[in-house]
Amino acid sequence: xxxxxxxxxxxxxxxxxxxNYIKRALKTHQRLLSDVINQLAGSGxxxxxxxxxxxxxxxxxxxxxxxxHLAAAIEILHMATLVHDDIIDDAPIRRGxxxxxSRWGKDVAVFTxxxxxxxxxxLLSKEVSFDDLYEVSRVVKQICEGEVDQYQHRYNTAVSVRxxxxxxxxxxxxxxxxxxxxxxxRAGCSKPIYNALENFGMDFGMVFQIIDDIxxxxxxxxxxxxxxxxxxxxxxxxxxxIYALDTKYRLPLLDVLNKxxxxxxxxxxxKAMVKxxxxxxxxxxxxxxxxxxxVEDIKLLPDNEHKRIMLAILNESVERRY
Amino acid sequence: xxxxxxxxxxxxxxxxxxxNYIKRALKTHQRLLSDVINQLAGSGxxxxxxxxxxxxxxxxxxxxxxxxHLAAAIEILHMATLVHDDIIDDAPIRRGxxxxxSRWGKDVAVFTxxxxxxxxxxLLSKEVSFDDLYEVSRVVKQICEGEVDQYQHRYNTAVSVRxxxxxxxxxxxxxxxxxxxxxxxRAGCSKPIYNALENFGMDFGMVFQIIDDIxxxxxxxxxxxxxxxxxxxxxxxxxxxIYALDTKYRLPLLDVLNKxxxxxxxxxxxKAMVKxxxxxxxxxxxxxxxxxxxVEDIKLLPDNEHKRIMLAILNESVERRY
Numbered sequence: 001x002x003x004x005x006x007x008x009x010x011x012x013x014x015x016x017x018x019x020n021y022i023k024r025a026l027k028t029h030q031r032l033l034s035d036v037i038n039q040l041a042g043s044g045x046x047x048x049x050x051x052x053x054x055x056x057x058x059x060x061x062x063x064x065x066x067x068x069h070l071a072a073a074i075e076i077l078h079m080a081t082l083v084h085d086d087i088i089d090d091a092p093i094r095r096g097x098x099x100x101x102s103r104w105g106k107d108v109a110v111f112t113x114x115x116x117x118x119x120x121x122x123l124l125s126k127e128v129s130f131d132d133l134y135e136v137s138r139v140v141k142q143i144c145e146g147e148v149d150q151y152q153h154r155y156n157t158a159v160s161v162r163x164x165x166x167x168x169x170x171x172x173x174x175x176x177x178x179x180x181x182x183x184x185x186r187a188g189c190s191k192p193i194y195n196a197l198e199n200f201g202m203d204f205g206m207v208f209q210i211i212d213d214i215x216x217x218x219x220x221x222x223x224x225x226x227x228x229x230x231x232x233x234x235x236x237x238x239x240x241x242i243y244a245l246d247t248k249y250r251l252p253l254l255d256v257l258n259k260x261x262x263x264x265x266x267x268x269x270x271k272a273m274v275k276x277x278x279x280x281x282x283x284x285x286x287x288x289x290x291x292x293x294x295v296e297d298i299k300l301l302p303d304n305e306h307k308r309i310m311l312a313i314l315n316e317s318v319e320r321r322y
Numbered sequence: 323x324x325x326x327x328x329x330x331x332x333x334x335x336x337x338x339x340x341x342n343y344i345k346r347a348l349k350t351h352q353r354l355l356s357d358v359i360n361q362l363a364g365s366g367x368x369x370x371x372x373x374x375x376x377x378x379x380x381x382x383x384x385x386x387x388x389x390x391h392l393a394a395a396i397e398i399l400h401m402a403t404l405v406h407d408d409i410i411d412d413a414p415i416r417r418g419x420x421x422x423x424s425r426w427g428k429d430v431a432v433f434t435x436x437x438x439x440x441x442x443x444x445l446l447s448k449e450v451s452f453d454d455l456y457e458v459s460r461v462v463k464q465i466c467e468g469e470v471d472q473y474q475h476r477y478n479t480a481v482s483v484r485x486x487x488x489x490x491x492x493x494x495x496x497x498x499x500x501x502x503x504x505x506x507x508r509a510g511c512s513k514p515i516y517n518a519l520e521n522f523g524m525d526f527g528m529v530f531q532i533i534d535d536i537x538x539x540x541x542x543x544x545x546x547x548x549x550x551x552x553x554x555x556x557x558x559x560x561x562x563x564i565y566a567l568d569t570k571y572r573l574p575l576l577d578v579l580n581k582x583x584x585x586x587x588x589x590x591x592x593k594a595m596v597k598x599x600x601x602x603x604x605x606x607x608x609x610x611x612x613x614x615x616x617v618e619d620i621k622l623l624p625d626n627e628h629k630r631i632m633l634a635i636l637n638e639s640v641e642r643r644y
Contacts, residue, residue, distance in 0.1 A: 140443075
């Protein structure tokens, strides 16, 4: 059963409130910026991070308004990283729509991201503790370090699994961990509870990114809302390829990867070899390990409807095709 | 007499402390990021914004450590905006050195800027009030709006003086105003005092940017540390040109500006016409008006050595050739 069907009415309502809050928070009198932001805020996305904030808050004595506010800030932070990420990737499409930089140019994309970042901090300045604020900025710094790491390892065919895992932890998992812990702390959860939720967020984030990277080899453009195979074309080598490079397919893979330009048949050849080498299977088993760990992380939490939603989302993330 | 020679020993010492503080605050284990940041932090610059924080704090009961911390955060904020600004401008050179994006590519530049921004907020989360934090993020949002405004008005030969002034207020003057007010508030100054300082910062910032824009027409590359005439080549029309476009030189100017590409002789022709049309003179008189207003702003402050330094810096900004 899709996780969404498990959402209780109050969770659905909270998610709608987050959407509305985001739209209100991002109002600007600058027309172009306003157009860009409306497209961004309207283009959907899974809103998983604010959902984690909201669900985590349910394990304590949450105050609805505070949590909506916090969840919105976290989603805006995520939007900011996406906009800047797309500049780097030169991505033409995201969520089935043209990216900010492909539609309005990188100039606008840079400042749209900055505008979003500063909105995050202006929202947080009204609601959270200085400790939380410090945590948020620490996570943003780690995301940046992860992104620069990724940039620096582009086209590096000797990149290790360990360095890959560190990179995606910074790039993706840290923000999920933050979403959980910030929601739980705000709701006054005890340390064992918010630690459990933080660990869940971290392991969930690892699953989420590894599956994302698998879909880059397996997925179809129509389902993904972005071209498949984009990562390795940009020199970003992810888990399935890293594993495949450690098999007898290494040399034939290098033959293709070391070309100056890839055409469509090269992309297909790499995908086929990664599959044949068992790279996808192996990456999937690592994702499953993290998923099992995530389940373990929240064992101590009460078995309520919110925990059930979290587990359903985890399950859906493992199974997803887009 | 150059303003620097008026600096008292304690001001010099504080500025050194700010430099050291910045270096410590920007430490990262990510090697490439660390290299980039060291180049940035080492390449000097005028450090006018932290100086304003420090000087303003002297009109109240400042605590040295708090003010150094705050001044460093403001300079890092400025560094972040510069890095992102250079991406937009495609600027090859700044302060006589290659820009981050020309040396390491825009990918690294985007995340270096983001890293700097998040460092600002992690520093501020330890020292300032939520009100101040809100003010800082508000100013960053305005800088972004100013930059997008500027982008949107590129190549617009009908841009008005009013819209130019609004743009530079957001892009430049707001941050100077913030530097002054945040230092003064932190030092517990009364409202009339911190308002006076905030106004001074705003008017000083206007002078600073208008002179910067004049130098884009008048200055020599060797002195500026960047190519002169870069703005209008990028379609950014500033005060001297806006005034010149309102004279009989409008049509010959449009002939050149409407070309698809400019060669060196086109750039020289525009500069010569802007000068002949009296655009520079008129822009300079506006800068002088703001400078006079800035002097007026701080009339009510005690005539001490710190006020003398502020006035000397103002004077130097009007007179500067780089």
